[in-house]
Amino acid sequence: MSQQQTITPTDTAGNPPAVNASEFLTFRLGNEEYGIDILKVQEIRGYDAITQIANSPEFIKGVVNLRGVIVPIIDMRIKFKLGTVEYDQFTVVIILNVSDRVMGIVVDGVSDVIRLDMEQVRATPEFGSVIDTKYIMGLGTIDERMLILVNIEKLMASDDMGLIDHALN
């Protein structure tokens, strides 16, 4: 499972069959720019009215009420130790819809939606990083920028995040 460096961006589960390009929502964490499959994103909203959950890891900020649905919020900045952890009116939460679950991630800022061709995606070299390379689909390049393409579904479902009771599944 960890040898997926050559994986194509369109290879995530549930995506339309391999087209040579896909769209990514890009966001910043510290100085790094990340991209996630736009189809996994439900909406983007502000950060407010969070209810803490006892005895949960620090990066799980708690749950919010998203139009009647209880949604856990994960602060990626804490999880990956990137950026400054501050909560104000500019804090952005990306609501994801992955593996039939709804969850929100707090990031430093949402940049834009980028269309990437296959040629623009490079394989991830093996290196030690806060994000295990098995969750990285590849590195995208646009002009001078490097985009870290994250397989968000796999990341969120992973044991590291502790969001899903694997015992139940």
Added chain:
Amino acid sequence: MSADLEQFYEVFFEESSELLAEMETCLLGLDISSPDPEDLNAIFRAAHSIKGGAGTFGFTDMTEMTHMLESLLDKLRKGEIEIRPEMIDAFLRAGDVIKGQLGAHRGDGEADVAVAAEVGNELKLFSEQADIASAEQKEASKPPRSEEHQIQATNNTIPVAEETPSMASKTEAARFIIAFSSNGVNPKSMENLFSSLEAFGKLEKLLLSDEEQLCKLRLTTGACEEDVWEALAFVVDPSQLTIEKDLQHEPSSPAVGNNIATEPINSTVSENSEKATIDNPAQLKQSEAPYGFFPGAPAAPGDAENTEKNETVSQLPADCNTSAKPNNPQPGSKQPKSNTPSSESSSIRVSIEKVDQMINLVGELVITQAMLTQTASEVDPVLYEKLNSGMNQLERNTRDLQEAVMSIRMLPINFVFSRYPRVVRDVAAKLDKKVELKTVGEGTELDKGLIEKIADPLTHLVRNSLDHGIESPEKRIAAGKMAKGTITLRAFHQGGNIVIEVGDDGAGLNREKIMTKAKERSIAVHEGMSDQEVWMLIFEPGFSTAEQVTDVSGRGVGMDVVKRNIQSMGGRVEIDSVFGVGTRITIRLPLTLAILDGLSVAVGDQMFIVPLTYITESLQARSTDIKTVGGVGRVVHVRGDYLPVIALHEVFNIKPDSTNIEDGILVILDTEGHKAAMFVDALIGQHQVVIKSLEKNYRRVVGVSGATIMGDGKVALILDSAGLVMASQNISM
């Protein structure tokens, strides 16, 4: 099979299950000494509808079984044979067989062919016996009847002849012009059709053209339009079929005072409904697609009230003229049948997801409304008077809307109770006991989810009452009781709960026996236990005082399951029993699964909801009441009991306002007999909260059973009181 057809299958399966249930209820309610013809008709109709549907889908096994059922029922209906208790049994068993077959077609389980054949033979036997028995009767009764027919027939051979008043009063003959396209109908079924139509009365073939394949018939008959329609509908495409009253030749019968009064009502009903369904083939075809798979099924249920009866009978196959014929020669007496706008027809079938979605949306609306109200309360009430009055109105309307939407999920408990007459009947017969089942408060409503879940525990309790509660007739008489025992099912609302009682006037629980048994099973008991506590022992796993294990009960599985099921629904069980007099088991359930009565408590800046069912009291402890055990564990002295203290801020790692127990509040929790005092900062208020799942998008959190959304839109966690108490006492769940 195509997806379209599958959709109709589903409708058929559901309708059939309902019809079967209805049939069973009618059967059980049937007074054998003087059966109500309406009941017999209802049973017949149910069997008939199932047969029609099964025929449409080619489920031959079901068609055969229902056909046999129907033939026998028909004889009963016509009064050719007397109903006997054995027949009811056979009918019930036939119902079971059909249920099995239905299940098999649905894809779960196999239909038991052997049983089907056995029951089939039994039905046939009854039917044949009836034939023999009625043969002699017929000898006496038939001749005049057929004569009447003849008179009627001869009279009507003169096509334009005016009906003499006296004749009309006798037969109430009506003429129908029947037109249909015989396209695609094979000659043999046409012949069958004609012969079955002739059975109704005089049939004239007005036009029978081979090229256009159009058939025009005039039928003069004493039967009503609906019977004719149903006979035809099986052979001819209903959309191609028109039946009209031949108004020109409408028998005018001014002299028949009495019959006139009833006749017009009857004919308008059937005529109107016919018009609606038949005269407009296009509309019919359209409406046919989404709703009925039965030929001639009507438009939207809303306007179908009148036609409902017509359709249900319209699945009559043409070869089954037995059922069409029997309709009483007195059209007036048919009136109740075509007029029965029973509740079934005034309902629509909606998927539960849609309802739940609606409940969710309304919940959202309520929250939004609460937020608006809060914002609006901050503005100057003088300047914004209109806004304020508008807000008030909005609040009222949203509350009403919420109540209305919630009530959609509510069903009368009769949905559960109605299955017990059968259980009681069967089990009582098996045990040779005489038992009467009384139900009180069948109309009490509760959530559909609960209805489904309560059925199994209740069945257990009823069977237990039958087996252990009610004594055999001999014992009862010896004890000076009536030979016939009574089991009472009662349901009523009490506060925010629904209370369901299963009571019997049987032997009652035997304290000594339970104590001995408990000691044998090394359950901690002592003589000082209250009766209540002793009775609760029967809910222990594996506990049974039955000397003999029967297939009804006695294995000791059941009561613990009952208790667990009820607790999982957020309910409680209590037992009252007097030895020799009877036992009453009381179940208390919240009204819905989705809503919970809770007390909101604050710890630091957080709010939690504690389910009210677990709270016995809240108090402010004096420092003298608080003791420590081994320097660590704290207990509080409440009314002579030492209760462990659960400090919520410790459990959840929250910074509380104060760690001093005297400064806060102790909420005494009682779960399954284990008590504990929960220490919180403050009590906030009592709410009815909508339970939302935390696990849907997150995982299980220790000490938390769910979440809810408060009036300000924030999420509050619902405490898992039982889990907290158990954890505090190191008891594994």
